[in-house]
Every structure is written in structure tokens, then in C-alpha cells.
Amino acid sequence: MFHYELLRTDAGSAARRGMFQTPHGSVQTPAFMPVGTQGTVKGVTVDQLRATGAQMILGNTYHLALRPGEDVITDLGGLHTFFGWDGPILTDSGGFQVYSLADRAQTEETGVRFCSHIDGTAMELTPERAIAIQAALGSDIAMQLDHVVALPAERAVVADAMRRSLRWAERCQQAQTRSDQALFAIVQGGLDPELRRESAQELVKLDFPGYAIGGLSVGEPPAAMVRALDFTVPQLPANHPRYLMGVGRPLDLLEAIARGIDLFDCVIPTRNGRNALAFTDEGPLRLRNQCYTRDEAPLEADCPCVACRHSRGYLRHLFQAGEMLGPILLSIHNLTYYQRLMSAARDAIEQDVFAAFHAARLSGWNRGARSELASGGCEPSDA
Amino acid sequence: MFHYELLRTDAGSAARRGMFQTPHGSVQTPAFMPVGTQGTVKGVTVDQLRATGAQMILGNTYHLALRPGEDVITDLGGLHTFFGWDGPILTDSGGFQVYSLADRAQTEETGVRFCSHIDGTAMELTPERAIAIQAALGSDIAMQLDHVVALPAERAVVADAMRRSLRWAERCQQAQTRSDQALFAIVQGGLDPELRRESAQELVKLDFPGYAIGGLSVGEPPAAMVRALDFTVPQLPANHPRYLMGVGRPLDLLEAIARGIDLFDCVIPTRNGRNALAFTDEGPLRLRNQCYTRDEAPLEADCPCVACRHSRGYLRHLFQAGEMLGPILLSIHNLTYYQRLMSAARDAIEQDVFAAFHAARLSGWNRGARSELASGGCEPSDA
Secondary structure, rough: OOOEEEEEEEEOOOOOOEEEEEEEEEEOEEEEEEEEEEOOOOOOOHHHHHOOOOOOOEOHHHOOOOOOHHHHHHHHOOHHHOOOOOEEEEEEEHHHHHHHOEEEEEEEOEEEEEOOOOOOOEEOOOHHHHHHHHHHHHOOOOOOOOOOOOOOOOOOHHHHHHHHHHHHHHHHHHOOOOOOEEEEEOOOHHHHHHHHHHHHHHHHHHHEEEEEEEEOOOOHHHHHHHHHHHHHHHHOOOOEEEOOOOOOOOHHHHHHHOOOOOOOEEOOOHHHHHEEEEEOOOOEOOOOOOOOOOOOOOOOOOOOHHHHHOEEEEEEHHHHOOOHHHHHHHHHHHHHHHHHHHHHHHHHHOOOHHHHHHHHHHHHHHHHHHHHHHHOOOOOOOO | EEEEEEEEOOOOOEEEEEHHHHOOOEEEEEEEEEEEEEOOOOOOHHHHHHHHHOOOOEOHHHHHHHHHHHHHHHHHOHHHHHOOOOOOOOEOOOOHHHHHOOOEEEEEOEEEEEEOOOOOEEEEHHHHHHHHHHHHOOOEEEEOOOOOOOOOOHHHHHHHHHHHHHHHHHHHHHOOOOOOOOOEEEEEEEEOHHHHHHHHHHHHHHHOOOOOOOOOOOOOOHHHHHHHHHHHHHHOOOOOOOEEEEOHHHHHHHHHHHHHOEEEEEEHHHHHOOOOOEEEOOOOOOOOOOOOOOOOOOOOOOOHHHHHHHHHHHHHHHHHHOOHHHHHHHHHHHHHHHHHHHHHHHHHOOOHHHHHHHHHHHHHHHHHHHHHOOOOOOOOOOO
């Protein structure tokens, strides 16, 4: 039931305009998925989420399996019903969260043993279990379990984790039971061109409906991530979607789109929003700054989101007063900003002007950063 | 510009159906005002607030004057623009918050000296200052500064505070500068029929556009509050609205409407919502209770609010997981519940069946309470 179509490649870059169909509707790419970690995008109702322009969301298998448990979600009608989101959903495999959140995670060939970060319960996540949980959740796209290593790491460690991820990809494929759920593989191999190539080529032999690039945005400099995309993306087949996991800032998204990436997820828009940082085409605004106290302007004059019906002065007040509505409104604004950025990127690709669009956005963000440095009134805040 | 019209009095009770007009629109009474303490009803956007059925909201003068300050709100276009709410707004005088929140509040004839609960700054609130702040905020209805005493209290203390409140009412009236802002007086006098009568009669002589009953819901038993209404409301003129300040639970609202009250405000729907308690016609549900884990039903089958598009199991999960969306959705449900209760009360008065409506609701709430006690699975929670 999953089907990807490459609609157009930009004349001046590797940026792609595509779309894929899922049992819960289609997604125009490049696309950004808001992260619904625990069955909710933090602070945002599904109506508000749809109004941001979001087409598809991501759910975290690790969090949902721990609480409330996939059996509870099944009893409550599956993840779409539970969440109240009737559009496409992608679930990760839980691998990344185990490495980053769980206590005492130990990887063996069978899987990962770990202790829950909620109550310390000893648990195991195997490729088969990751697929079974995701089958129970009923997401439209499931991810293979992979072995993530923090960078920098020794080549032998990265190679070992990459090859284990290959074996786990095959086990995940064999464990699949649902024909209405597409399974994406994850390319690993750190910052090493040879290892990335081996990973991509071996996964392509297994023939997955989509390919993710994992193991980036895990501590390496942004330039290193971009280089990794330079040598990894060309290894992936053009007729399948490419998903860059856990990335990133607005500029990271455009760099990745320019290299042929189709799909993204990241907590940055909501996490930064909760910390009073608002994204704009003129760079980020740190709303706690004194200079916004009496600022009647909205965050962005042409933004249609509910936050932009208010003044910056009001939004600053909400954060100063510790009111929940501050994080809510800035999360909505930032999610809207990301969706508008993706929409503008799709338009630019359709018109073969992605490179110019990319340069114009970088210029605006840089101008904003310079202006902020030059303004004595706007000190860097805790955001 | 303020105008109240009594449309009908219920055949079997003192319940009244009325309406009043303000510069920002009309309000059908009986009406309930959600509380927007610091320029926001906690966790709820103005779109969501309007969707609950709210006609008018309350802003807290004490909080807004302390942070961001009424001068900032004036610079940002006044309270309606600041809040983003273009409907009617009532502001309290700050008196009650000074008594309940400020440090070292000392009342003299001039006014109240106190220290800000935010940073300890020494401040003074006089009748003239309370009116000046409210004039700067630009609310549709302003409240006089009154002297509130906690109950129980000695008769001499209650009498002294009531008579000071009378003198302050006159000073507030003289301090008024805006013709587009109605000033309501506040009847004081604790639980003493003589003192309440004196307060009401003296205020009526001063001829205010509306009368509030203050100094209730400050520690006395609910039955004592109802008795106080029994002897206070008849002292108030029929052709002016009557506002019972800071009350209350759904059953308190119906008891007060039955005695001729037109207007209410209270933090109970939002505060209890944030603590996982949902109001229903079958009594409150405590969503943290284990018994809701796999409950597929909405909070109320016929409720149109966004929370009721989800299962109780999902809502419980949000609270168990510490997700902001739990407090948000239950605040919206409870505000919707209160507005639907007011709407049903207005309908019942129009059909001369308020007493039967009142009895039916009490019966439902009692049935719910009994059922909760009988159910072993539902333990009382921290709500």
C-alpha cells in the first residue's frame, strides 16, 4: 500500500520533489514530521497540529512501549485513534531512545538489554520485538531496529554497529507481519564513506520501500553531517524516499534537501519553542529578551499561525509570567515555520530555483544573527 | 454604554434570564467568566476559549499591574489587544489578590500597603489607584476596591471592613474617568444579615450599574454561603446584574442562579482540569485513576469539545506521562462543561423549568459520586 513517486529533481541541485502514499493519506516531499514522543506533540492539539501544515507525524516506539504500553494502545484502537491523528504516522524503532535515555543499555547480537528510564525495569529490545511493537501500534511506516553509536567513535566500533544494523535490518524484514505498514531501513556507518557505502549497498540489496540515514546529529559538527550526506545519498536509489533521522535546524534541513533528502523529524521546533525561541526568516528571536517588552509586532508579519495574532510583547510576558500559553504558542509558531519552510522548498524545486531559494534563506538568517549581535538591547538568553 | 436588561424570571425560583451590553459585545446571563489571571486563561488559546462558549472573561488587576504593568499593556494596545480577546472583559480591583497573595498586606483608610509576591517590592493599592489601573487596562467592567476578610471573623471586624468598602466604593465612583467602563460595587458583610443589608442598601443609594457579592467562598461552609445569598440578593435591585465573585463548583452555580445571581467567575474548571479532574453530568472523573487505563469512552458522549474526541484512556496517559496536553485538554473540557451548564440553565429559565433542571443535575452529580464510591477500581486521587 506504500508507494513513492519522484515528481521532479531541481535543475541546480540534487533537491527532489516527490510524494508517497500511505494507508492514511499521502505526503508531499520534502516533508517535516513533528515529533509526538508520548502520543502527543508537546502542548499542541491535533487540530492545531494540522493547522501548522503538518502532513505526517512521528511516534516514539520506546516511549509508547514503556508507557502506556502497546497493548493499552491496541485496546484503545491503535496509535492513530489513541493520538486522534488520522493522517500518516511513522514510528521509530526505539533504538535511538534506548541509547540516549535508558539506563545501562547493553547491545548483544540478539538485541539491546536496558533498564527503563521511568522505573528501572529490566527490558530487552530485539529486532523482532521492535517490529511487533510497531505492528501493534499500527503506524504507516515502521523503522528497523539499528545500533546507534555516539560520534566520535573508533572505526571498528562504527563498522561493527553498522554490520549489526544490517543483520537486524534483515531480521526486521523477516519479522514483518503487516502488509499495510512499510518498513524503512537505516543506513549507518558514521562519518566513514566506505562504511556508509557498504551499509547502503547491502540494504538496497534487501529492497526496502524507503531508506533512512541514521547515526547523524549525534555529536558531530554540522559540516561533518553535510559531508556524510554528500557521500551517502548518492548510494541510495532514486525511486525510494530518503529520510534523515533527527535533523535538525532550518539551515540543516535546506542543506539536506539540496543533497536529495525527502523526509525529516526533529524536536527542535517544539523544544526551542518551549524555551522562548521563535524561528523567523530573519533568524531566531529570543522572546525573554528585554527589548521585546513593548514590541507590538508579531513574530512574523506574514505568518498565519495563532501566535502571530499576538504581539511579541504579549508572548514575552507569557514566558516572564511562567504561563503555559507561551510554550504552546511558540511551539505552534515554530512548527508552522518548519512547515512553511518545507512548502516553500517544494515550490522552489518545482520552479527549478531551489539553489536561489536556499541562498536567500541563508542570507536572511545570517542578517538576523548579525542584527541581533549588533543590538545592545538583545542579550543572548537561556534559550 | 453599559446596559442590563432583565428578560425573564423563572416561575418556580428566583432564577433570572437577562443580558447586558458592553462596548465589546453583549453577554447572555446567567453567565460564567473564565479567569485570565495573567493575561491568559491558563493553557488555552483565545480560539479555544471562544469555542468553549465563553462570552466574557475576567482579568486580574493585581497580577497585571505587577507584571507586565498596566503601562506596558497600554503601550501594547490595552488589555483586549494584549490578550487577543475582542469580547467583553471584566477586571477585578486587585483587593482579593492582595489579601490572598501579597506579603504583609496592611489595610488603612487610604488603601492597602503590601509587598509584591513576585519580588517583594513595597506597593500601595488605593481605591483611586485601582480605578486608574483598570482605566489603563480598558476593561468593559471595572470593580471597586473592597476590603475582604477571611471567615470566620468577629462581627466588629466584618462590620469595619464592610463600612470601609462602602467608603471606598464612593471614592472609586469619584475616581472614574472612562464613560465606556461600567463600575460595579461589591456588597460585603460576611455571614451577617444586618451587615449585608446595610452594605447593599448604602451601595444602592450610590447607584451603580451592577452589584457584586464579595467576601464569600473565603473559608465558610457552602451552606453558609447559600444562606448569605438568601438574605443578600433580595436587597439588590432587579434591574441591575448581580455578580457572585469567585464562585464556584457546578452545584454552587446552580444554587446561586436559583437565588437570582447572574454572573460568576472561578478558577475551579481550569485548576481542577490541570489536576486531572473532569466535570461531567454524572459527577467528576479523576483521570489518574487506574480504572480509566483502557477506557475507550470520551469524558462525556455528547460534549463537543476537543478533549471529548479522545478516549479517557488517552487523557489518563497524558497525565501519567506528565504531558502538557493533559492539563490543556481537561481545562478546555471543564470550561466547556461550565458554559454548557450556563447555557442549559438559561434555556431552563426561559422555559420556566429551572427548579426541575436544578434537581435533575443534582441527581446526576450525586449518582456519579455514589457510583465512584461503589467502584473498587476508582480510588480517590490527588485531584
